[in-house]
Amino acid sequence: MTGARVEARGWGWRHAGRRSHAVRGLDLTVGAGERVLLLGPSGSGKSTLLAALAGLLDPANAGDAEGRLTVDGLDPRAARDRSGLMLQDPETQLVMARAGDDVAFGPENRAVPDVEIWRRVDDALGAVGFPYARDRRTDQLSGGEQQRLALAGILALSPRLLLLDEPTANLDPDGARLVREAVAAAQQSTGVTTVLVEHRVAEALPLVDRVVVLDADGGIVADGAPADVFGKHGSWLADAGVWVPDHPLPERRRRATPAGTGSDPPARLLVATDVGFTYRGSPRPVLSGVSAHVEAGEALAVVGPNGSGKSTLATILAGLLAPTAGCVRAAPALAGADARRPPHRWRARDLATRIGTVFQDPEHQFLTGRVRDELAFGPGRSGEAAAAVARRVDDLLDRLHLTRLADANPFTLSGGEKRRLSVATALTTSPSVLVLDEPTFGQDRRTWIQLIDLLAAHRDAGGAICAVTHDTGIVTSLADRVVTLEAGRLAPVPDQEVTA
Amino acid sequence: MSQQQRPEVHRDEASVDAERATEPAASRYAWRTVDIVVAAVLAVAFGVVFWAWGNLWNTTVAGFTAFPPAQAFMYGVWLVPGVLTMLVVRKPGAAVFAMLLASTVSALLGTVWGPQVIWYGLIEGLAPELVFLLAMGYRRFGLPVALLAAAAAGVAAASLDWYYYYRTWSTGWLVSYFAILVASSVVIAGVGSWFLVRRLAATGALDAFPSGRERDRV
């Protein structure tokens, strides 16, 4: 099986109902078997190009095309059986309840003869290194296993063009690695042409031999071997948000406080003692015997593999979930009179002024229909004067570069904007402690840096940060202390001060 | 180089309807994959909503469920999927499909009544479906039609309950039951659905649907 050949001549696309083109003036040739990494700032049309190559954009009702785009000389819609598209979210790519059935879904759609379907299923499962049998339930798979299953579903159709739209964006590092290995194996055994869109460039480099950079205003800005492209364009790419390899991240750890400055030791604002949590009816605990604390003026990172109970610990510390064992106590400095009661018994209104929580999906926390109202919600409820609230909101909008979006519906913002907004709304009630669950998930470099700066500012002003994360970047750039969890318990290595 | 983006003026129902009237009939009535899947996901989401709604009332007032006239106040929630899905997807059969699937999910989750709720779902879906069909042949999706459709669903639900459970009730009780149920349906499944769809459209989530084209764009 050889790869398909892709050609674009002055190709452009405008989605129906939009005013500006998603892609414009694209001239590109990808030879059979070539492996291409597609980069570019947000809005440069990478996903649109992949969707078009997969034959999923219909000029009749989805938008307007200009120029020419072919796969093996055919219109992509006629060549749909030659291409396979892999998307970012594993949960919305799987269709069936059992793994084998899901891989068989594609062949069934393409009318592959019955007798051949299961042979292809088994071959595809083997090709991606799927560790379970055919009847494994898909909702019991980890993200990495689900993405590998999605890849198997694509490979079962023997594609000649493999299109990957950020396949590891939603995965933890282990899962991401396994998916990349599966892609590499497929490339080696079939010689399929690959077009990959991926933020984490450094890890994607082994999968590609060529880098193409799209320009936000149309056309291609750079095209060549990775070393050349990053050598020449590395800086502005990094500024535009691409995770260019070997570009260092800003250092934001706290300045070391010299011993004996005369002030008291840092206040422990929240202390969790021997905390455990088990879901009702479940035999195994998610957390057991975990002790941790959150200090003022410190950024704490909670790390560990998938399923280690990190998020559960964070929600317990944040007073959103009652532990089934052990307890959490807040210092009087944080809670005043309420210090006698554990955080999960505080009134929500009080909780929001003491501990702010930022969830992994910003949309879960939006309450209103306008960005401005979102920012005004917290202070408005605690009875501040309207004029003071308005001034604070304007100031925040300015600091977060969200002023032009002040009247937009929060749900219509881009991923990075939503993330900034959700952190900001958590900060509007002036909590001392900020708990965050995977705050840098899927962020480009620019948003990442803005976020780290925001968090560092909070910490430097005396607040406390507790971030649950897979992102080693946070650990090296921001965290002053790290707690490692493994299978619901503290890992054998105790809390370590992160040495400078 | 970059175009100034003027906010699009809010388009009223009439202009959208005019545009739809000029669409070829095939694409106006044919179900795309996204229509089917989103209708299905909405219906399944209501499986969760029903479960949570049931929890909400089971814990607060235990005897509520045994006192039918009180139940009738809250009945509207069970009738939302049909009207809501039709308002979002706007394809023939949407109300029936959504109600059938939502009730099947309820049954699979283990409601007390088992598959009988599927039968209920079918009838409670057919009633609003007929309203959308008869009132201008699947062209009108504004508030008045939504209210009428919800009322029809309420009448269907009350009739089913009368047939299966309450045939021996006195006329007075029956009439009050009907009235409360239909009112609940009109408010929750009628106004509620219409309002929900407008707010959903404002988030941009409905951009793939005609119901989403009516939002302001920034």
Place this chain on the structure above:
Amino acid sequence: MLDVHSPAVGTGRLARANPVAKLAACFVLGIGVSLTDDPVTPALVLVAVLLALRAGGVAISVLLRRGWPLLISVTAVGVTTLLFGDNDQPWLTALAVIVRLLAIALPGVVVLLTIDPTDLADSLVQNARVPPRFAYASLAALRLLPLMATEWRTIRMARRARGVDAGRNPLAHVRLFGGTVFTLLVGAVRRGTRLAFAMDARGFDATGPRTVARPQVVRRSDFVLVAGAFVLMAAAVAASAALGAFRPLWA
């Protein structure tokens, strides 16, 4: 928790029967009993169904474990019939209502315990000519159910973190409920749109015929099952008439 994919009763003859045949049998009995108005016919049907379920491999313990809420709700309806009814034989009428409801609901409740949703979808497409796009889209959506249930809880926690909770005020509970429903639906529509895109990418929108990876056969025993439901209904009516107790709904 919200898990619909593991049938509680996975073995036995009833579990192996064709899903559409099982539903058809319940349907036949359900309609038949709905059309009667006396206590005897449904009672006969109920007894016969219980015996048949035992023979089909459904243990009494499972029946009780899954069936007791039905019993309670049916009794509640019986009580309201007593309270709000107006006829000359209140107790007998209440009993008739109870037995009738049990006879209609019970077969379905139990049959549902033996049905796997994937098998049901396959069977509907292959044996009942349901359009595959609707059946498999529904199955795909069903897969997202546990995810959305977890998301419900997460949204509640997220709202608490923003300072919104309900306390004692029932109106506040309803408002919080409404807001949570809205956020859940936004996520649902977004997921549905992405899922539809992914399904199309795998050829779901092809117009030609589909092949079948999991054949659902209709055996002779399945015909017997459905025919048996008809026969049972007729026999119950006959026996009830013979006892002089039969009364159809329209009488």
